[in-house]
Structures are given as C-alpha cells and as structure tokens.
Amino acid sequence: MLLDLRKLQQRLEKQAPAPIYLLLGDEAFLVHEAVQLLKHCSVDASTMDFNCDIFDAGETPASQVKDAAEMLPMMSARRLVVFRGVDNLKDKDWEILYQLFDNPVDSTTFVLTAESLDKRKKSYKKVADAAVVVELKRPYENQIVDWIDYLAYRAGLKVNREAAQLLKQFVGTNLTELNNEIAKLRDYIGQRKEVEPADVLQVVSQTRVDRIFDLTDAIGRRDKVHALHSLANLLEHGQSEVGVLAMISRHFRILSQLKDGQRGGLSGQRLATQAGIPQFLLNQYLEQIRHWDESKIQRTFNVLQDTDRALKSSSVPSHVWLENFVLKTCS
Numbered sequence: 424m425l426l427d428l429r430k431l432q433q434r435l436e437k438q439a440p441a442p443i444y445l446l447l448g449d450e451a452f453l454v455h456e457a458v459q460l461l462k463h464c465s466v467d468a469s470t471m472d473f474n475c476d477i478f479d480a481g482e483t484p485a486s487q488v489k490d491a492a493e494m495l496p497m498m499s500a501r502r503l504v505v506f507r508g509v510d511n512l513k514d515k516d517w518e519i520l521y522q523l524f525d526n527p528v529d530s531t532t533f534v535l536t537a538e539s540l541d542k543r544k545k546s547y548k549k550v551a552d553a554a555v556v557v558e559l560k561r562p563y564e565n566q567i568v569d570w571i572d573y574l575a576y577r578a579g580l581k582v583n584r585e586a587a588q589l590l591k592q593f594v595g596t597n598l599t600e601l602n603n604e605i606a607k608l609r610d611y612i613g614q615r616k617e618v619e620p621a622d623v624l625q626v627v628s629q630t631r632v633d634r635i636f637d638l639t640d641a642i643g644r645r646d647k648v649h650a651l652h653s654l655a656n657l658l659e660h661g662q663s664e665v666g667v668l669a670m671i672s673r674h675f676r677i678l679s680q681l682k683d684g685q686r687g688g689l690s691g692q693r694l695a696t697q698a699g700i701p702q703f704l705l706n707q708y709l710e711q712i713r714h715w716d717e718s719k720i721q722r723t724f725n726v727l728q729d730t731d732r733a734l735k736s737s738s739v740p741s742h743v744w745l746e747n748f749v750l751k752t753c754s
Contacts, residue, residue, distance in 0.1 A: 426557045428453050428460075434555075435464045440501070441555045442527035446536040448559030452598035454536055457557055458505055465503045465532040466496075474502035480509045485516035492523055492533045503532045510537040517546040524553035562598065564665050567591045574602050575618065578609045582618040585699055589623040592670040593635055595663055621701040634660065638667070639674040643711035647753035654745055664734055664741035671748075672727050678712050679720050685712075726751050 426434065446457050466474045476491045488506045496502040512520075523533060535554070540547045562570055568587045575582045582590065582605075594600050604627055608618050611626045634657050641650035657667055677698045684697040695702040715723075726748055733744045 426555060428457055428557065428559060431457060431555075431557050432460060435460065440465050440532045442529060442531065442533060443524065443550070443554040444532070444534045445540075445550050445554040445556045446534060446559055447539065447556060448561070449538045450559050450561040450598055452602055453559035455599075457559060458534060458536070461532055461534055462503050465501045467499055470497060470499040473497040474499045475505075476503070477505040477507065479507050480512055480516075485512065485519040489519055489523055492531045493528055494531075496530050501530055501532055503534065505534045505536070507536045508538075509535045510539060512546070514546070517549070521549055524549050527553065561596050564596060564663060567596055567601075570598060571601060571605070574598070574605050578605050579616065580605065580609055580612075580618055581616055582608075583620075585620045586618045586623050588669070588673065589620050590627070592666050592673070593623070593627045595661060595666055597661075620699065624701060624704075634662070635670050639671060640707070640711070642671060642749065642752055643674065643678065643708075643714065645714050645753045647749060650749045650753055651746060654742075654749060658742055658745075664745055667745060668727065668731055668734060668748075672724075672731075675720060675723055675727065677708060678715055679717075679724075681708055681712050682715075682717060682720070723752055 440461060444457075444461060446454050448454060462471075462475060474496050478488050478491070483506075485506075488504065492504045494502065506520075527533070535550065540550075542548075542551075568584075568591060571582055571587045571590055590601060590604060594604055604623075605618075607626050608622055612618060612622055634653065638650060638653035638657055641653050654667065658664065677700055680698040681694065684694045687697075689697055691705075692702050695705045698705075698708070700708065730744050730748045733739070734741050737744065
C-alpha cells in the first residue's frame with residue numbers, strides 16, 4: 424500500500440497503526456512529521472521513555488534493532504521502534520530484518536526510513552510486501568507557496584503573497600528550512616499575525632539574502648562578470664534555476680514600478696510602497712534604475728519570458744539558459 428503524509432494521517436484517524444512502515448523520501452521535514460505522527464498514535468506520552476527506541480543504520484547493528492522490535496511494551500498497548508537511514512544496509516543486515524517482515528510483532532510499530540531504495544532488490548520487495556509504504560518527497564516548485572501557507576497556519580500566522588514569494592525564492596523547496604524561517608518570523612513579529620515582505624528581509628538568513636541580492640544587484644548594475652559569479656554561487660548552494668529566474672523577474676518588476684512611480688511624481692515612502700519594497704532598500708534600487716530606460720526593461724521582460732519557457736521545456740541544462748540570460752541582459 425502506497426501513501427503520502429496526508430493519506431497516512433487519514434488512515435491513522437480511522438485505524439490503529441500497522442506493524443511495519445517504510446518511509447521513503449528526501450524531504451527530512453516530512454519524514455520527521457510522519458515519525459512524530461506514528462509515535463503519537465503508537466505510544467502514550469507517559470510511557471514514551473520505556474516504549475520508544477530510535478536507531479540509526481550507520482551506528483546500530485540490525486540484530487539490536489530486531490531485539491528491540493521484539494520486546495513487549497511496558498505499561499502500554501504498543502511500542503515504537505524506528506530504524507533510520509536504511510538505504511545502505513548490507514544484505515546480511517536485511518536478512519536479519521526479514522524475520523520481522525515475515526512475522527510482524529503486533530504490539531510494535533516498526534518504522535524504517537530511507538531516502539531511496541533500489542526497487543529491483545530483494546530487500547525492497549520484502550519490506551514493501553510487509554509494510555505500509557509512505558512516499559515523502561520534496562515538493563515541486565509550484566507547491567511551495569501552498570506549503571508556506573500551511574506552515575504559517577500551524578504557527579498561527581498568515582503570510583501575504585509577496586512575503587511568501589520572497590520566502591520561496593530565498594529558501595527554496597526545503598520544508599525544514601522554511602519551517603525554521605517561519606518560526607523565526609513568529610518570534611520576530613510579536614503580536615502581529617501577518618508576515619510582510621520587510622519581515623522576511625529582516626529575518627531570513629542574511630547569507631541567503633545576500634546571495635540572491637548579489638545576483639539581482641549585479642544584473643541591475645549590468646555587471647556581467649559579478650552576475651555570472653553570483654549565479655554560479657547560488658546554484659552551487661542549491662537554489663533552483665526556476666527560483667533564481669523568479670527572483671530576477673521580481674527585481675525587474677520593481678524597477679519598472681519605480682520608473683512608473685517617478686513619472687507620477689512619487690518619492691520616498693510613497694515610491695517604495697508603489698514598488699512594494701521596504702523603504703530602506705529604496706536608494707539601492709534608485710541607483711540601479713539609472714542604468715535602465717523603459718525600452719531596456721521591456722526587452723529584459725521579453726528575454727525573461729523566453730528563458731522561462733526554455734527552462735520548462737528545453738533539454739539543454741538549465742544553468743546554460745540562465746547564463747545566456749545574464750550575457751544578453753548585461754551586454
């Protein structure tokens with residue numbers, strides 16, 4: 424049986440935990456959430472110290488894990504045993520665990536976690552036949568704003584759209600990091616309930632913000648060498664190509680709105696509000712728009728659209744299209 428986190432929640436609302444679970448996926452936050460859910464449903468909090476064992480595959484022999492899984496619960500109907508990171512278990516270790524798969528212990532919830540397993544191997548087939556399999560993959564780019572809304576809701580917050588886009592572009596698709604940043608935002612804004620863009624700029628890791636702004640500022644100054652270096656740095660640190668392009672697009676929307684505001688006679692706070700930026704960033708943007716007239720900005724929007732289509736449809740590596748965008752834009 425194959426589930427995701429939501430289907431696992433729904434299943435556990437209706438029935439007792441199964442004897443064996445396999446949690447598969449590269450999103451640490453979702454794996455943690457699934458383990459916590461199974462822990463809550465399997466063991467009473469008052470007996471957790473006696474009935475919950477968590478082992479790491481690189482540190483604990485499979486035989487010790489098997490012994491723990493076969494123990495009877497103490498003052499509880501069930502116990503929980505978690506064996507984390509079983510991706511690289513050797514065949515001899517799996518052989519020991521096969522005994523648990525063939526004869527599950529009804530009073531134990533046995534949970535194995537792995538980023539991935541080779542589905543062609545006997546080990547995967549044995550555990551998949553015995554276990555409830557839960558896939559916990561990192562969300563797609565277009566799902567992240569919804570996840571931000573959900574994580575903020577859990578923290579008692581609401582994140583406005585602009586702030587959510589900033590979080591997405593600064594942090595990316597890692598839910599653990601997003602959850603950590605939202606926790607910091609909750610502490611930062613105090614009694615307020617809505618997170619605004621200025622809050623994100625103040626709270627999100629300065630190193631992360633600096634990397635993004637290094638790129639957009641270099642493009643804004645039409646500094647080709649610095650822009651290419653900043654782009655390589657961002658991609659090397661795990662920022663997605665689509666996220667980078669979205670941040671560049673946002674930057675040029677701001678430049679365009681500042682041009683419009685200046686034509687309308689706006690300045691200071693009113694101009695910053697028109698462009699949707701904190702006032703403390705206004706001078707930085709105003710310095711850049713000296714390099715851009717309306718026709719150049721429009722041509723850049725056209726190149727951004729072409730690059731976006733290429734990223735989503737071309738077989739050419741994504742970084743090549745971004746480098747090409749920088750070369751065209753900064754020439």
